[in-house]
Amino acid sequence: MKKIDAIVVGAGVVGVTAALALQQRGLKVIILDQGPPGQGCSFGNAGVISPTGFPLSAYYRAFNLPTQLLKVSSPATVDWASVPRLLSWGIKYAKATRPDEVRRDTALLHELARHALSSYELLLGADLPPINRRGYLLVHLSESEVRRAISSNSIRTSHGAAVRLLSNAELVEMEPVVRGLRTGATFVEQAAHVTDPAAFVGSLATVFVQRGGLLQCERVLTVESKTNGDVIVRGARANYFPSMVVLATGAYVNQLLVRCGHKIPLIAERGYHVELDVEPGFIRRPITLPSLGAVLTPSERGARIAGLSHFGSPGFKARTQLLSSALERIRKRIPALKPRFGCQIWSGERPATPDSVPIVEQVPAHCRLFVVTGHGHAGLSLGAVTARILADLVTGKVSGYSSQLSSERFG
Numbered sequence: 001m002k003k004i005d006a007i008v009v010g011a012g013v014v015g016v017t018a019a020l021a022l023q024q025r026g027l028k029v030i031i032l033d034q035g036p037p038g039q040g041c042s043f044g045n046a047g048v049i050s051p052t053g054f055p056l057s058a059y060y061r062a063f064n065l066p067t068q069l070l071k072v073s074s075p076a077t078v079d080w081a082s083v084p085r086l087l088s089w090g091i092k093y094a095k096a097t098r099p100d101e102v103r104r105d106t107a108l109l110h111e112l113a114r115h116a117l118s119s120y121e122l123l124l125g126a127d128l129p130p131i132n133r134r135g136y137l138l139v140h141l142s143e144s145e146v147r148r149a150i151s152s153n154s155i156r157t158s159h160g161a162a163v164r165l166l167s168n169a170e171l172v173e174m175e176p177v178v179r180g181l182r183t184g185a186t187f188v189e190q191a192a193h194v195t196d197p198a199a200f201v202g203s204l205a206t207v208f209v210q211r212g213g214l215l216q217c218e219r220v221l222t223v224e225s226k227t228n229g230d231v232i233v234r235g236a237r238a239n240y241f242p243s244m245v246v247l248a249t250g251a252y253v254n255q256l257l258v259r260c261g262h263k264i265p266l267i268a269e270r271g272y273h274v275e276l277d278v279e280p281g282f283i284r285r286p287i288t289l290p291s292l293g294a295v296l297t298p299s300e301r302g303a304r305i306a307g308l309s310h311f312g313s314p315g316f317k318a319r320t321q322l323l324s325s326a327l328e329r330i331r332k333r334i335p336a337l338k339p340r341f342g343c344q345i346w347s348g349e350r351p352a353t354p355d356s357v358p359i360v361e362q363v364p365a366h367c368r369l370f371v372v373t374g375h376g377h378a379g380l381s382l383g384a385v386t387a388r389i390l391a392d393l394v395t396g397k398v399s400g401y402s403s404q405l406s407s408e409r410f411g
């Protein structure tokens with residue numbers, strides 16, 4: 001058998017970018033996934049590559065979280081059957097809502113997101129698939145939302161992001177469809193988007209293969225790491241003996257960590273999308289409606305509505321009705337937004353850490369086993385950024401991020 005330097009388990013946006021970064025450092029890499037690339041959570045995101053980022057704890061504070069989760073019209077809810085398994089995560093989340101923690105996590109997320117696009121450029125060079133660089137809009141639906149936006153925008157600006165409040169005339173000129181929503185809008189200039197996130201990941205995987213990588217369909221059953229450092233990946237079809245393993249299985253990472261005695265605080269935060277019955281060009285850039293927890297985003301067929309936060313333990317049952325109800329509320333303001341005939345509501349599980357900051361680490365006491373996950377709402381934005389941090393870690397290059405992105409930060 002040919003020598004394998006590294007196996008990356010998981011071909012979502014995080015795993016494929018990680019594999020590309022390791023390959024760039026001269027390693028022979030195989031990606032194993034139970035299905036084609038980009039069919040997990042990375043399939044149906046809103047396609048935004050954002051240069052800024054806030055943790056969820058900046059929006060849902062510990063004291064108002066129960067009300068938010070119970071309110072019928074809230075964009076956030078919980079799978080009640082999962083609650084007993086979410087308690088320890090919930091305690092860590094509550095700690096992450098302390099003002100000093102929110103400030104620290106906001107600064108770190110902005111610092112990482114600032115390199116979102118340039119990291120893709122560094123990884124892909126001339127092979128970078130098409131990315132639309134038209135910014136994105138946050139539309140504010142009430143005067144109180146505008147006031148909150150002014151304060152968030154000053155934080156974005158203090159971290160170096162180019163954002164500005166638009167006049168109504170500017171907003172309608174940019175996106176005539178939001179004519180009926182004109183209370184105010186923020187324009188995030190350096191944001192970009194892709195119109196087909198799954199195809200984007202597929203193209204990255206193609207580049208990985210063209211550069212000599214192997215992509216194999218394999219469901220990984222267990223990962224064992226011996227005291228002498230050897231790692232064995234046992235798959236449904238074959239066993240593998242690489243020099244090192246990177247787990248990038250999104251919300252499901254803990255399943256493969258069981259035999260290593262390590263567990264990271266990670267839950268699944270389901271989001272949903274549905275294709276809308278509109279033509280391509282209906283909107284030119286993603287339009288976020290923060291108070292409704294949804295993003296109206298350009299897609300190959302026209303546009304999608306994507307979003308919501310439905311918390312549970314990995315594998316919990318989806319409730320597509322949540323998106324149908326949210327869409328009904330949005331249609332009161334933009335009646336043209338009907339689901340496309342015959343299109344099902346899709347849902348995917350975001351890997352969510354308590355502080356919304358990803359985890360990139362070497363598994364304690366297992367020197368050849370690494371984890372990269374926990375990107376929550378920002379996997380497409382931060383995929384290439386964390387890939388480069390992971391490659392530094394794996395190749396022993398000193399990085400200032402080792403403690404900030406390690407799961408040991410939760411104690």
Ligand SMILES: Cc1cc2nc3c(=O)[nH]c(=O)nc-3n(C[C@H](O)[C@H](O)[C@H](O)COP(=O)(O)OP(=O)(O)OC[C@H]3O[C@@H](n4cnc5c(N)ncnc54)[C@H](O)[C@@H]3O)c2cc1C
Nearest residue numbers: 010012014040041042045046048220250271378379380381
């Ligand atoms: C509605 C919605 C909108 C979003 N919008 C945005 C956005 O606009 N911008 C942004 O940056 N982010 C967005 N996100 C978040 C982003 O999609 C996620 O952070 C990202 O997809 C996580 O990628 P991942 O590679 O970690 O996980 P996944 O894409 O889930 O990949 C994990 C892979 O591991 C594989 N796997 C799991 N277990 C095994 C096993 N045992 N053996 C083999 N393979 C296995 C799965 O098949 C899967 O392919 C959104 C998410 C949702 C749900």
